[in-house]
Amino acid sequence: MTTAIQLTPQDTIERGLELASAEGADGCVVIVAETSSANLRWANNTLTTNGAMRGSSVTVIATVGAGEGTAAGIVGRSSVTDASLSEIVSAAVATARSSSPAEDARPLVDGTAGAGWDEEPDETSVSVYEKFAPALGETLKRAGHENRWLYGFADHEITTVYVGSSAGLRLRQALPRGFVTATGKSGDLSQSAWVGAATRDFTDIDALAIDAELTRRLGWATRTVAVDPGRHATVLPPAAVADLTTYLFWNLDGRDAFEGRSVFSKKSGGTRIGDTLSEQPVNLRSDPHLPGLETFPFAVARSSGRSSSVFDNGLTLTATDWIRGGKLEALMTSRHTAELIGVPEATPDIENYVLSVDGASGSTDDLVAGLEHGLLLTCLWYIRMVDPQTLLLTGLTRDGVYLVENGEVTGAVNNFRFNESPVDLLGRFTAAGATVPSFSREWGDYFSRTATPPLLIPDFNMSSVSQAS
Amino acid sequence: MYKVGIVPEVDASFLALPRHELAEAALQRAKDLGASFAEFRLERIRSESIALRDSLLESATDDEDLGLAVRVIHNGTWGFAAGVALTKDEAVQVAEQAVNMAQVSRPINAETIELADEPVYDDVTWISSYEIDPFSLPRAEKVALLTDYSDRLLKAEGVAHVSVHVASVHECKYYANSAGTSFTQQRVRIGPDITAYAVDAETGRFDSMSSNVPPAGRGWEYMTGTGWNWDEELAQIPGWLAEKMAAPSVEAGVYDVVIDPTNLWLTIHESIGHATELDRALGYEANYAGTSFATTDKLGTLKYGSPVMHVTGDRTAEHGLSTVGYDDEGVAGQQWDLVKDGILVGYQVDRRMAKVNEDLLGTPRSNGCAYADSSGHIPIQRMANVSLQPAPNGPSTEELIGRVKNGIYIVGDKSWSIDMQRYNFQFTGQRFYKITDGKLDGQVRDVAYQATTTDFWGSMEAVGGPQTYLLGGALNCGKAQPAQSGAVSHGCPSALFRNVRILNTTQEAGR
Numbered sequence: 001m002t003t004a005i006q007l008t009p010q011d012t013i014e015r016g017l018e019l020a021s022a023e024g025a026d027g028c029v030v031i032v033a034e035t036s037s038a039n040l041r042w043a044n045n046t047l048t049t050n051g052a053m054r055g056s057s058v059t060v061i062a063t064v065g066a067g068e069g070t071a072a073g074i075v076g077r078s079s080v081t082d083a084s085l086s087e088i089v090s091a092a093v094a095t096a097r098s099s100s101p102a103e104d105a106r107p108l109v110d111g112t113a114g115a116g117w118d119e120e121p122d123e124t125s126v127s128v129y130e131k132f133a134p135a136l137g138e139t140l141k142r143a144g145h146e147n148r149w150l151y152g153f154a155d156h157e158i159t160t161v162y163v164g165s166s167a168g169l170r171l172r173q174a175l176p177r178g179f180v181t182a183t184g185k186s187g188d189l190s191q192s193a194w195v196g197a198a199t200r201d202f203t204d205i206d207a208l209a210i211d212a213e214l215t216r217r218l219g220w221a222t223r224t225v226a227v228d229p230g231r232h233a234t235v236l237p238p239a240a241v242a243d244l245t246t247y248l249f250w251n252l253d254g255r256d257a258f259e260g261r262s263v264f265s266k267k268s269g270g271t272r273i274g275d276t277l278s279e280q281p282v283n284l285r286s287d288p289h290l291p292g293l294e295t296f297p298f299a300v301a302r303s304s305g306r307s308s309s310v311f312d313n314g315l316t317l318t319a320t321d322w323i324r325g326g327k328l329e330a331l332m333t334s335r336h337t338a339e340l341i342g343v344p345e346a347t348p349d350i351e352n353y354v355l356s357v358d359g360a361s362g363s364t365d366d367l368v369a370g371l372e373h374g375l376l377l378t379c380l381w382y383i384r385m386v387d388p389q390t391l392l393l394t395g396l397t398r399d400g401v402y403l404v405e406n407g408e409v410t411g412a413v414n415n416f417r418f419n420e421s422p423v424d425l426l427g428r429f430t431a432a433g434a435t436v437p438s439f440s441r442e443w444g445d446y447f448s449r450t451a452t453p454p455l456l457i458p459d460f461n462m463s464s465v466s467q468a469s
Numbered sequence: 470m471y472k473v474g475i476v477p478e479v480d481a482s483f484l485a486l487p488r489h490e491l492a493e494a495a496l497q498r499a500k501d502l503g504a505s506f507a508e509f510r511l512e513r514i515r516s517e518s519i520a521l522r523d524s525l526l527e528s529a530t531d532d533e534d535l536g537l538a539v540r541v542i543h544n545g546t547w548g549f550a551a552g553v554a555l556t557k558d559e560a561v562q563v564a565e566q567a568v569n570m571a572q573v574s575r576p577i578n579a580e581t582i583e584l585a586d587e588p589v590y591d592d593v594t595w596i597s598s599y600e601i602d603p604f605s606l607p608r609a610e611k612v613a614l615l616t617d618y619s620d621r622l623l624k625a626e627g628v629a630h631v632s633v634h635v636a637s638v639h640e641c642k643y644y645a646n647s648a649g650t651s652f653t654q655q656r657v658r659i660g661p662d663i664t665a666y667a668v669d670a671e672t673g674r675f676d677s678m679s680s681n682v683p684p685a686g687r688g689w690e691y692m693t694g695t696g697w698n699w700d701e702e703l704a705q706i707p708g709w710l711a712e713k714m715a716a717p718s719v720e721a722g723v724y725d726v727v728i729d730p731t732n733l734w735l736t737i738h739e740s741i742g743h744a745t746e747l748d749r750a751l752g753y754e755a756n757y758a759g760t761s762f763a764t765t766d767k768l769g770t771l772k773y774g775s776p777v778m779h780v781t782g783d784r785t786a787e788h789g790l791s792t793v794g795y796d797d798e799g800v801a802g803q804q805w806d807l808v809k810d811g812i813l814v815g816y817q818v819d820r821r822m823a824k825v826n827e828d829l830l831g832t833p834r835s836n837g838c839a840y841a842d843s844s845g846h847i848p849i850q851r852m853a854n855v856s857l858q859p860a861p862n863g864p865s866t867e868e869l870i871g872r873v874k875n876g877i878y879i880v881g882d883k884s885w886s887i888d889m890q891r892y893n894f895q896f897t898g899q900r901f902y903k904i905t906d907g908k909l910d911g912q913v914r915d916v917a918y919q920a921t922t923t924d925f926w927g928s929m930e931a932v933g934g935p936q937t938y939l940l941g942g943a944l945n946c947g948k949a950q951p952a953q954s955g956a957v958s959h960g961c962p963s964a965l966f967r968n969v970r971i972l973n974t975t976q977e978a979g980r
């Protein structure tokens with residue numbers, strides 16, 4: 001067996017850039033991502049799977065002149081050594097040479113070495129569960145004694161990304177990401193409750209408190225009531241609002257809107273930027289520096305897409321108002337698509353968002369207290385696009401739908417299938433609470449940096465009953 | 470084996486990796502640390518994505534994920550770890566981490582893990598059925614073909630935009646376990662997606678029409694006409710799209726429907742494929758993907774559908790996306806019944822579930838449904854190719870349509886959603902044709918069908934013959950935490966269903 005030399009991320013980038021230059025590339029970006037993660041998964045009151053994983057990937061983006069434009073060649077590999085790096089760079093340059101000019105080509109983002117460039121990757125391990133795991137074990141035993149079933153998953157991951165380019169960029173950013181989701185079921189499996197939360201380090205996750213909340217919610221199901229489908233006054237807690245808002249967020253693409261194939265397309269052509277989406281003072285904002293929701297402060301693109309461009313790697317990301325005061329302010333763009341659709345500057349995707357309503361205060365419980373008759377949801381599930389014209393989504397309620405009467409939860413009701421558009425909902429809600437960190441049931445495993453308020457929808461469209469329990 | 474014609478070989482660069490040495494080091498270390506069972510995987514997954522937007526190259530990537538994994542049973546508890554450096558030191562360290570993970574997890578494990586027996590397969594090799602490795606061709610050649618396909622659509626009247634995307638995967642795996650099984654396996658798959666868009670400048674209304682081509686366990690030959698007639702379909706898409714743009718909105722109600730296999734495969738996936746996964750029925754996915762109404766107490770008695778319903782699970786169908794020689798626990802690929810004569814008769818299982826539920830299942834052997842989507846993930850029970858069998862000498866699609874007085878013929882998949890126990894589902898499609906007095910009567914739009922699983926399959930009056938059978942599928946089925954992506958195929962004929970609820974999606978949106 002030959003001994004392969006593992007390079008540091010910094011050496012990988014410097015060596016990769018040198019090799020690209022030697023191969024005759026006009027420009028090059030090298031992205032190195034080092035990840036470590038540890039997880040625990042449980043079901044039926046016992047551990048089912050676990051894992052401690054490490055990952056490493058290198059992406060080389062080589063650019064060469066192609067006629068009057070610039071072509072890009074992209075090659076990504078994991079487990080890169082000194083020997084394989086030259087093959088990767090050669091492949092990227094060769095691919096660029098055989099490609100036609102890239103539509104999104106722009107000068108590479110320039111810069112210098114940023115803070116922490118010389119530091120090693122941050123890491124996590126199973127020790128992150130030092131306090132959580134014993135407490136979890138206690139809750140599993142307790143659930144067994146109390147004739148309840150517990151199911152759940154805890155995940156912690158740290159990704160450290162290094163971006164270097166022939167234009168001088170040397171950027172490093174480490175991002176922790178963790179979450180726990182837990183489902184409780186009654187002994188006969190007829191009732192279900194769910195709790196989810198994001199965390200950066202698990203020091204703020206209390207397994208006993210999660211179990212207590214699950215127990216409280218299962219207690220609401222002592223009385224069960226059958227409710228027919230139809231339009232119901234419905235309190236969406238922050239998790240359910242995140243379920244819907246994340247889908248809206250992912251559809252804020254500028255080019256799709258400009259080309260007439262999005263809910264954000266103007267009927268007469270162009271985008272709806274400047275249009276009022278809601279008469280309510282609703283705001284949707286992303287900011288890489290939001291406390292507790294910190295994400296990459298610079299663009300990282302391993303491939304070009306609708307609103308991303310490999311030529312934009314390293315572009316500084318700044319706070320962006322997508323919706324302000326109910327008005328659509330911006331759509332996601334790369335430098336290329338910003339020019340295409342005629343907006344003054346690129347507003348790339350940022351991996352977090354905060355949905356808020358000016359002047360709103362109070363909690364989900366406060367909205368429930370103000371509701372004479374209606375439903376309280378826990379979360380939504382299997383959300384899919386039905387009609388992009390209106391951003392009509394379908395999906396289901398899950399793990400707890402509760403009847404609210406005279407401001408109190410008085411029982412559990414059946415699950416429903418819904419058909420609703422989150423854009424419409426922003427214009428129809430009649431009350432909102434304060435924005436709090438939230439965890440989307442449907443999307444939180446991938447997109448956990450969200451903050452949303454609870455909302456009261458006077459006429460949420462429950463299309464049919466689901467027998468699921 | 471069904472190898473005929475061109476028989477590929479395992480990629481030489483994968484065979485050059487020190488797979489035997491790494492496995493030996495890892496398995497020995499696990500054994501030394503007291504593991505009662507250990508398994509090692511070395512996986513290399515190459516993936517290519519090419520995307521064109523309006524005939525211009527939007528994105529093209531060439532990625533490779535290479536790494537190793539060790540899973541152990543230590544003191545009756547699972548432990549799993551994965552790493553990326555292909556050195557003996559790393560293999561040993563990963564084995565130690567897996568044992569450590571088992572030790573940390575022991576206090577919260579209430580079940581002693583045991584596995585169903587499986588014969589030993591000693592250093593065997595298996596390769597999927599394909600002709601042209603997509604990674605063997607120059608990128609420019611592939612882009613040129615896709616540009617031609619895109620141009621054909623873009624030049625057609627009424628087509629405003631065209632999106633083209635092709636994902637190709639070349640998967641090499643070496644597996645070895647402490648019982649003595651070891652195999653080298655290579656699989657190739659490809660997933661094209663071509664969509665044309667129309668925009669009405671006056672009203673702002675837009676719509677799309679996608680190719681019905683399913684992903685398949687094939688190579689680049691799929692893109693040039695082997696297994697799919699591109700010339701015919703590309704010529705038809707603009708007309709289908711124009712008709713859809715001009716079509717009337719459907720009147721919501723209850724209709725008889727004939728569902729084309731290009732749509733029905735997805736309904737099978739969601740309402741049968743996932744519902745017959747034993748891990749779901751046992752509650753292991755309760756916190757994420759969900760459970761199943763088809764619980765073990767109903768095995769052998771649950772009336773899943775009408776008597777014409779015969780559903781099989783298999784990991785053996787040629788060009789199937791879930792087809793393997795051996796699964797990720799060293800179990801050989803098999804075929805078995807899931808629903809027979811409309812009754813639930815089987816599940817998809819892995820070795821642990823097979824052992825625990827031996828009496829229930831009536832067999833001591835796993836049917837080989839363990840899969841991990843990369844070296845970085847733990848093997849879990851994943852879906853086999855779950856397929857609805859056609860009726861021997863059964864009717865054509867036209868004959869099924871001929872039995873309908875007032876109904877809808879549904880073609881192509883689009884939107885899908887089903888509840889956490891696989892009861893309530895809603896699907897849309899690419900095209901919907903009104904059926905009047907047994908004949909197609911033009912397209913309608915804004916259609917979704919919604920039903921409860923057993924009601925829907927119970928309303929299946931007839932299935933088409935083998936001439937209507939098509940192997941559909943998906944590259945991106947999600948399950949488990951951490952989330953894993955799986956590729957799976959579903960074969961089915963056209964089928965006739967009575968009294969299905971049809972929604973008008975515009976009305977559902979409150980407009």
